[in-house]
Structures are given as C-alpha cells and as structure tokens.
Amino acid sequence: MALHATPLLNLNDIMADFHFNVVPTFSLLTGVDVSRMEQKILCESKKIPVGVLIPALFRDLSGDAMQNIIKVLSETEYVKRVYIALDQADEEDYRKAKEIVAPLKDKASLIWNDSPELKQVIAMIEEQLPLGPRGKGRAVWTALGYITGKNEVAVIAFHDADIITYDRAFLSRLIFPVMNLGYQFSKGYYIRYKTKFYGRVTRLFYFPLVRTLKDILGTTAFLDYLSDFRYPLSGEFATFVSQARLLRYPSDWGIEVGLLSEIYRIVRVSQVCQVELVERYDHKHQEVGTEADKGLNKMATDIARTFFSHLSSNGVILTRDMLSTIRLTYLRHARESVGIYESYAKIYSDVVSFDFHEELKTVESFARIIETASIDFYQHIYGSPMIPAWKRVRAAIDGISEKLIQAVETY
Numbered sequence: 001m002a003l004h005a006t007p008l009l010n011l012n013d014i015m016a017d018f019h020f021n022v023v024p025t026f027s028l029l030t031g032v033d034v035s036r037m038e039q040k041i042l043c044e045s046k047k048i049p050v051g052v053l054i055p056a057l058f059r060d061l062s063g064d065a066m067q068n069i070i071k072v073l074s075e076t077e078y079v080k081r082v083y084i085a086l087d088q089a090d091e092e093d094y095r096k097a098k099e100i101v102a103p104l105k106d107k108a109s110l111i112w113n114d115s116p117e118l119k120q121v122i123a124m125i126e127e128q129l130p131l132g133p134r135g136k137g138r139a140v141w142t143a144l145g146y147i148t149g150k151n152e153v154a155v156i157a158f159h160d161a162d163i164i165t166y167d168r169a170f171l172s173r174l175i176f177p178v179m180n181l182g183y184q185f186s187k188g189y190y191i192r193y194k195t196k197f198y199g200r201v202t203r204l205f206y207f208p209l210v211r212t213l214k215d216i217l218g219t220t221a222f223l224d225y226l227s228d229f230r231y232p233l234s235g236e237f238a239t240f241v242s243q244a245r246l247l248r249y250p251s252d253w254g255i256e257v258g259l260l261s262e263i264y265r266i267v268r269v270s271q272v273c274q275v276e277l278v279e280r281y282d283h284k285h286q287e288v289g290t291e292a293d294k295g296l297n298k299m300a301t302d303i304a305r306t307f308f309s310h311l312s313s314n315g316v317i318l319t320r321d322m323l324s325t326i327r328l329t330y331l332r333h334a335r336e337s338v339g340i341y342e343s344y345a346k347i348y349s350d351v352v353s354f355d356f357h358e359e360l361k362t363v364e365s366f367a368r369i370i371e372t373a374s375i376d377f378y379q380h381i382y383g384s385p386m387i388p389a390w391k392r393v394r395a396a397i398d399g400i401s402e403k404l405i406q407a408v409e410t411y
Contacts, residue, residue, distance in 0.1 A: 254306030
C-alpha cells in the first residue's frame with residue numbers, strides 16, 4: 001500500500017507520514033475501499049443525522065463543479081440535508097438556483113441570503129448586535145442560525161462549491177473522525193498543484209506569518225496549534241451542531257483562521273484532528289490582485305487582521321513598532337520559502353513549472369498587505385469584526401430563531 005509524501009504546505013516542518021506534533025493527522029492511504037467507511041458512517045447516521053453546508057455565490061452554484069457535487073450528495077445515503085447558503089443573488093438567480101439543486105430533492109435547503117424576509121431578520125439582529133460587513137463568514141453564520149434552529153442534523157460538514165476534484169470519498173473522509181472516532185472537529189487538508197504550485201496565500205503568507213510571530217512572540221501553545229495544520233485555509237471541516245452554535249465567526253475571508261482560533265477556545269486540542277481528503281485537490285483560482293480589497297490580497301488582508309485580533313484578545317500587546325517588525329521578519333521568512341519551493345519545483349520539473357519572479361512579487365504584495373491590515377486593525381477598536389455566536393443572538397433577541405426559520409422557508 002503506497003503512502004503519499006508529506007504535502008509541501010508546511011515546509012519548515014517536513015515530516016514523514018503518520019507523524020504529528022499537536023493536531024492528530026490522518027494521511028491518505030491509497031487503495032482503501034471507501035464503501036466500508038460509508039457503511040460505518042451510515043450506521044451511525046441513524047442516530048447522529050448528517051448535514052452538509054455549502055456557501056455559494058450564484059456563479060459557483062451554476063458551475064460544472066457544483067453539478068458534480070450535487071450529483072454525489074444526492075447519491076450519498078447517509079446525508080440527510082444539504083444546506084446551500086446562496087449569497088449576493090437576485091430573485092432571478094434564486095429561481096435558477098432552485099432548478100440547479102432540484103436533483104437533491106427533499107435533501108435540499110436553499111437559503112437565499114438576499115430575500116426581503118431574511119434581510120429584514122438580519123436588520124433586526126443588527127439593531128442589537130454588530131455583524132460586520134457581508135462576506136463568506138456571514139453567509140455561513142446565517143445558514144448556521146437556520147441549521148441550529150431547525151435541529152434536523154447533529155453533525156454538519158462544511159465545504160466550498162467550486163471543488164473540481166470532489167467525489168464520494170471526499171465527504172466520507174472528512175466526517176468519519178467526528179462520526180466514528182470521537183473527535184469534536186475534523187479539518188480537511190490536501191496538496192494543491194497542477195502545472196504549478198497553488199495555495200499561494202497558505203504557502204507564501206500564512207506559514208511565513210506564523211513563523212514570524214513565533215520569532216517575535218516566542219513559541220506558544222496557540223501558535224504551535226496553528227502551525228500544525230497542513231492546509232489551515234481549506235474550506236472543509238466537520239463538527240457537531242452543538243459546537244457550531246457556540247462559535248463566533250469573522251464576517252470576511254478570515255473565517256478559516258478565525259474558526260481555528262474559536263475551536264481552540266472551546267475544544268480540547270486532543271479532540272481536534274485533520275484528515276487528508278484527496279490525492280490532489282483542484283478548484284477555481286484567484287488572481288493576487290493589485291489592491292488590498294481584491295483577489296488574494298483581500299483574503300490575506302482579512303487573515304492578517306484576524307490574526308492580530310485574536311492575538312490582542314489573548315493579551316498580546318501589538319504596538320506599531322512591533323507590527324513594523326512583523327512585516328520585515330515576514331519578508332525574510334517568505335523569501336526563504338520561495339527558495340525552498342524553487343528547489344521543490346526543480347525536483348519535479350517534469351510536472352510543475354516555477355516562476356521565481358512572480359513568487360517574489362506575490363510575497364512583496366503580501367508584505368504591503370500586512371501594513372494595510374495593521375492600519376485597519378488600529379482603526380477598529382475591537383480588531384477584526386467577529387459575528388456573535390448564535391447562543392448570544394438567541395439570548396439577546398426573543399423568538400429570533402422562529403423568525404429566521406420563517407424567513408428562510410417563505411421561499
């Protein structure tokens with residue numbers, strides 16, 4: 001039985017399969033009969049119902065990848081409900097979306113975030129509690145309000161709508177540790193390459209930034225935890241609905257980092273795991289962008305701001321001088337990473353190409369982002385906007401669950 005080499009995502013810590021530092025890690029073994037895993041999940045699902053939550057813009061929902069995802073989920077016996085959080089869509093988009101998800105039949109719950117009724121409920125909440133700007137995090141949070149209010153499922157799996165390499169084993173591997181092994185949270189990871197290395201925000205921003213923070217702040221249990229995830233910015237995870245209702249969410253692209261931080265707050269690390277989902281993952285790819293509010297730069301800005309916010313909330317005093325030091329130290333670590341990736345590409349030059357100049361340009365763009373995120377952090381007294389947990393929302397506003405459910409089900 002062949003084993004895959006450790007993914008390149010954590011190059012400062014290259015390790016053999018079966019090794020982990022903090023977070024239990026389950027590497028993918030080839031040749032395994034996934035139907036046996038599915039049968040075990042199916043058995044548990046009779047007492048622990050399973051749901052899947054997919055946040056999507058209409059352009060994602062109407063793509064080829066989502067058509068395949070819908071087909072796979074419609075045929076997956078242990079999935080009781082599929083919740084699709086449709087965001088930034090007009091009424092015509094919504095009606096087309098209903099046709100797209102029709103193959104799911106009674107499994108489908110299409111949550112239209114732009115319906116007049118749902119907007120009214122969200123406005124009611126915003127009168128009491130700040131929710132921050134709209135984004136992926138807020139779309140997920142709104143859907144979770146519906147899911148936790150309905151109580152139809154006990155375990156919820158999250159993944160994106162643009163996964164080209166999705167198959168029936170993908171979801172089973174993600175939820176098996178939660179359904180059958182006693183873990184409270186399962187995070188997916190994978191290697192991302194085709195004719196070149198992808199995962200630029202992870203490779204060239206997240207990991208160099210974590211190493212930078214370790215240099216400046218010293219090694220801490222929290223930073224060790226964050227650095228141990230093979231692909232921390234993946235959009236795939238599974239947990240119990242009872243945990244999900246306790247989570248606060250960044251409203252923006254900082255959702256993955258914010259979520260890992262929230263899980264660290266409410267779950268013992270020994271009950272958190274990560275699992276390799278697929279031999280090679282592919283989805284749509286974004287441009288870096290030339291502005292802080294677009295493309296991968298926007299994602300990096302939100303991630304940096306979320307980092308600063310969580311560190312500050314844990315007693316770390318982030319002075320302007322320290323943030324300048326973070327930027328310069330990040331540049332050193334990121335440039336070193338580019339050199340390592342260049343070596344990696346030379347080893348596999350018959351498979352991947354490597355543009356040294358473009359990689360360094362991306363690093364320099366991300367370094368400017370740290371400065372932008374620092375300014376933004378200081379302008380907002382509470383740092384990165386966090387949407388309150390649904391437990392808090394329900395305590396603040398009587399009957400809000402019923403109003404939300406009614407708004408979603410109006411359509």
